[in-house]
Amino acid sequence: MSEEITPIEHNESHAHNDHAETLAPTTKILGATLPMPLYTTVFVILAVLTVTEVLLAEIIESDIKIPLLLGIAVAKGALVVMFYMHLKTDSRAFALAFLVPLILAILSTLFLLAVPSTGGYFGA
């Protein structure tokens, strides 16, 4: 009888392990335990990064702010994709389906920014 029950126990245990990190009431980060769920921790980080972005945009005048702000935006996007969209723990096939067109799109955009026909960097 125990052998017949095993598949159910396996499924429930598997599902529980998949969501253990997100269902926990606390978040372990850099060795510390925060008294809030992972989703809330990510939200707080996103909020802090957004405020930082707006302040940097107002303070910095030179073009150095462009890669800086874009870097923060990419980090924020990555946080949402990894934790809210669960790409960190879900199947790698999902990541592949998303990242391949994303990388192609980024390369195409960089190409457009570089070629002379669009007034790009090498045409300046």
Place this chain on the structure above:
Amino acid sequence: MSELTVHHDSHAHDLEAISRISENSKFAMWLFIASETIIFSVFIAAYAVFRFNNKEIVHAVHEALGFSGTLIVTFNTFLLLTSSWAMVMGLRSIQLDNVKGGIRWLGITALLGTIFIGLQYYEYTQLAAKSITLGFETDAYEGFGMHFYAPTFFHGFHVFVGVLLCLEVIRRARKGHYTKENYVMVELFGLYWHFVDVVWILLFTLIYLV
């Protein structure tokens, strides 16, 4: 004992089926998101090329909007970030067998999405008053309007569709369609909503801050 075994076998089979459907549906949603990524990339690339070649025009627009203009959009950005958080908290509630709590969180998601659309409309009226328009001849900023409205309106349309989908998910949740073991549709809607959030994170930085 045999009845118990049949019950457990049937339950295990159901869970397996749900798991299989969930994985296939999520993969389909990721493929849809991949296609949306390409579409939004075209808008973003067009704006990036415009920005690269017309720094003075973009600076003039930012000057015209002022810090108060940035504040409105920053507030809107917070609304969307908070709605994404509410969305995952709703999913978490359902996974913890608290469907009523999940419905409340999803309600917040729909409400924040609706306010976002309302504020975007308000922003558009403010921009139109400053002669930032779609037409090349009427636009005081030589084409900025078209490069601005196309991605932001397309994104706003996605938020509008997202709010409608959210209301449908809430309706189904109220009818008892979701349990702690079966929440595939909630997760699929979440993927869509978070993608819309990610797009806004990039648009916000690229258009309003850079």
